[in-house]
Amino acid sequence: MATSGSKCRACKAPAVIDLPRHNANFCAEHLLQLCRRQVEKAIDDYEMFSKDDRLLVAVSGGKDSLAVWDMLVEAGYQADGFYVGLGIGDYSDESGDYVRRFADERGLTLVTVDLRDDYGYDIPTAAKVTKRVPCSACGMSKRHLFDKAARDGGYDAVVTGHNLDDEAAVLLGNVLRWDIEYLARQLPVLPARNGFPKKCKPLVRLTERETAAWCLIRGIDYLVEECPIAAGNRHLYYKDTLNSLEQKSPSSKSAFYLNFIDNMAPLLADQSAAAAGELNDCERCGSPTTNELCAFCRLVEKSSAHEPVPVELVLGKRGRS
Amino acid sequence: MATSGSKCRACKAPAVIDLPRHNANFCAEHLLQLCRRQVEKAIDDYEMFSKDDRLLVAVSGGKDSLAVWDMLVEAGYQADGFYVGLGIGDYSDESGDYVRRFADERGLTLVTVDLRDDYGYDIPTAAKVTKRVPCSACGMSKRHLFDKAARDGGYDAVVTGHNLDDEAAVLLGNVLRWDIEYLARQLPVLPARNGFPKKCKPLVRLTERETAAWCLIRGIDYLVEECPIAAGNRHLYYKDTLNSLEQKSPSSKSAFYLNFIDNMAPLLADQSAAAAGELNDCERCGSPTTNELCAFCRLVEKSSAHEPVPVELVLGKRGRS
Numbered sequence: 001m002a003t004s005g006s007k008c009r010a011c012k013a014p015a016v017i018d019l020p021r022h023n024a025n026f027c028a029e030h031l032l033q034l035c036r037r038q039v040e041k042a043i044d045d046y047e048m049f050s051k052d053d054r055l056l057v058a059v060s061g062g063k064d065s066l067a068v069w070d071m072l073v074e075a076g077y078q079a080d081g082f083y084v085g086l087g088i089g090d091y092s093d094e095s096g097d098y099v100r101r102f103a104d105e106r107g108l109t110l111v112t113v114d115l116r117d118d119y120g121y122d123i124p125t126a127a128k129v130t131k132r133v134p135c136s137a138c139g140m141s142k143r144h145l146f147d148k149a150a151r152d153g154g155y156d157a158v159v160t161g162h163n164l165d166d167e168a169a170v171l172l173g174n175v176l177r178w179d180i181e182y183l184a185r186q187l188p189v190l191p192a193r194n195g196f197p198k199k200c201k202p203l204v205r206l207t208e209r210e211t212a213a214w215c216l217i218r219g220i221d222y223l224v225e226e227c228p229i230a231a232g233n234r235h236l237y238y239k240d241t242l243n244s245l246e247q248k249s250p251s252s253k254s255a256f257y258l259n260f261i262d263n264m265a266p267l268l269a270d271q272s273a274a275a276a277g278e279l280n281d282c283e284r285c286g287s288p289t290t291n292e293l294c295a296f297c298r299l300v301e302k303s304s305a306h307e308p309v310p311v312e313l314v315l316g317k318r319g320r321s
Numbered sequence: 322m323a324t325s326g327s328k329c330r331a332c333k334a335p336a337v338i339d340l341p342r343h344n345a346n347f348c349a350e351h352l353l354q355l356c357r358r359q360v361e362k363a364i365d366d367y368e369m370f371s372k373d374d375r376l377l378v379a380v381s382g383g384k385d386s387l388a389v390w391d392m393l394v395e396a397g398y399q400a401d402g403f404y405v406g407l408g409i410g411d412y413s414d415e416s417g418d419y420v421r422r423f424a425d426e427r428g429l430t431l432v433t434v435d436l437r438d439d440y441g442y443d444i445p446t447a448a449k450v451t452k453r454v455p456c457s458a459c460g461m462s463k464r465h466l467f468d469k470a471a472r473d474g475g476y477d478a479v480v481t482g483h484n485l486d487d488e489a490a491v492l493l494g495n496v497l498r499w500d501i502e503y504l505a506r507q508l509p510v511l512p513a514r515n516g517f518p519k520k521c522k523p524l525v526r527l528t529e530r531e532t533a534a535w536c537l538i539r540g541i542d543y544l545v546e547e548c549p550i551a552a553g554n555r556h557l558y559y560k561d562t563l564n565s566l567e568q569k570s571p572s573s574k575s576a577f578y579l580n581f582i583d584n585m586a587p588l589l590a591d592q593s594a595a596a597a598g599e600l601n602d603c604e605r606c607g608s609p610t611t612n613e614l615c616a617f618c619r620l621v622e623k624s625s626a627h628e629p630v631p632v633e634l635v636l637g638k639r640g641r642s
Contacts, residue, residue, distance in 0.1 A: 175496055175577075176566065176573055176576065176577045177576060177577075177580060178576075178577070178580035178581050178583075178584040178585050179584075180584050180585065180588070234569075234570075237569060241562060241565070241566070244562070245497065245562070248555075248558060249555075252497055255497065255498060255499075256496075256497045256498075256499070259498060259499035260499050262499075263499045263500075263501050264499050264501065267501070267588060267589070267592070268588070271588070
């Protein structure tokens with residue numbers, strides 16, 4: 001990952017990675033230090049949480065979520081993991097194995113939910129039944145169960161592994177449509193409100209190349225494969241677009257995201273508050289919703305009555321998120 | 322430009338152009354009608370000007386500026402042309418020929434300025450002397466002289482041929498940096514203020530493919546070649562990026578620009594007003610400026626004292642605008 005013969009900026013030892021956006025190369029130890037500092041800076045700058053808080057980290061078995069869990073535990077935060085079995089064929093089976101192995105080896109607490117076992121459906125079936133793109137049903141299911149697990153377990157904040165590449169790509173998508181409500185909510189921290197837990201993204205200052213390097217150096221085994229349904233979606237296309245811009249002009253990706261947070265997000269604060277509105281409790285599960293039944297309970301109702309749909313039938317029906 | 326055998330949406334005659342963003346094909350006459358309607362809509366929606374106003378149209382000899390001048394004259398507006406000889410080698414010589422021929426053939430009034438003859442410098446020399454990118458010195462010179470010509474001639478508004486591709490590319494550049502002051506000023510109309518004339522962009526709803534088709538159908542001879550200094554600048558790269566997005570998702574380019582104007586620009590209105598500030602008159606030329614001498618007079622002072630620099634020496638020193 002580094003040019004042959006290049007040296008660490010901090011200690012002049014042989015470098016293992018070059019980071020054009022920092023205009024520097026780093027050895028393994030100083031790459032870890034850079035990651036730790038960027039994460040601490042995000043936690044501090046955006047007032048995410050303290051060491052007294054109980055955190056629930058959504059983990060998928062991929063590099064980002066395992067990296068953030070590892071970083072938080074290493075730094076002394078109280079962080080449990082949360083995993084949802086989505087029923088996306090071999091992909092889900094493998095992702096669960098990686099997560100459980102990570103937790104077991106470190107003696108960490110892992111909260112798990114399985115869509116098929118616990119709610120009688122899976123993502124391919126939900127996608128087929130709702131005729132919506134699979135990424136939409138998947139995102140909604142994960143958010144709902146994550147929020148619920150945080151409430152049920154009395155956690156102070158939930159944490160996701162969204163990195164700079166993810167956030168910049170979502171931002172590009174929102175900007176291309178100028179969806180003000182979405183833009184106003186695209187923050188590294190969303191405060192608790194209306195029964196939803198506080199949501200934090202400590203990796204927003206790290207690229208996926210950096211989180212991959214973290215895992216490599218720390219010996220974290222993660223699922224490299226991307227979700228087979230998401231492959232080719234717009235989110236990945238936006239990532240490619242930003243990577244091309246970054247290659248032409250290093251650090252443009254972080255400028256795009258961080259300048260948005262610094263310069264624009266404050267101007268949109270009112271728009272977010274205005275959009276929040278009043279919510280009531282879902283009649284079935286008690287979750288906050290604008291309807292009688294929340295979107296998750298409606299999805300469960302429809303999907304659990306349907307016979308299971310094999311993942312192969314929904315490949316290529318990718319969504320934009 | 323159209324698929325063989327395709328038919329005009331309006332009259333079913335053979336089509337000469339297909340426009341995926343409108344999901345339609347058009348014959349020559351109905352393509353002209355579409356252009357006229359989009360221009361009238363921009364003029365009306367953004368309250369640009371009326372037929373009582375005297376307009377000064379900046380023309381470069383390229384398709385967009387000649388198209389907008391032609392459209393305005395055809396629609397009955399009082400529109401004179403304004404051309405600046407920039408001294409960019411053969412490119413400038415040819416561009417001047419196209420502009421003068423267009424005006425002569427139609428009996429239109431053309432106001433001209435020549436940087437070398439009238440101010441003792443040219444763009445290659447200015448770029449060399451100021452050590453700034455040539456596009457920066459060029460843009461500043463053109464804006465200054467355009468504003469001055471409008472004041473001197475008592476025009477009610479100045480008009481440029483910026484099209485949807487131009488505006489979307491500038492918007493992308495501004496968004497990537499989240500430069501709020503630039504974003505707040507990126508409007509299809511800037512009202513007159515502090516001695517600056519009202520500025521209007523009637524082509525913001527038309528792509529460059531559409532303005533090229535207008536010229537082709539109307540028999541307007543224009544300079545196809547782009548400025549040799551600007552070739553490869555970031556602006557063109559942003560255009561390519563948006564063209565890729567447009568190809569993947571037709572009408573995303575117009576959504577990006579027009580949703581910005583509709584959804585975001587109103588939220589930025591205060592930022593623009595705040596940035597306007599108070600100006601005084603340039604001691605030398607009387608133009609509004611924040612300094613004693615305006616940027617143009619400072620440029621003239623430096624550049625006119627320097628021996629002329631051939632254009633070849635500044636090729637590849639492109640800028641971002």
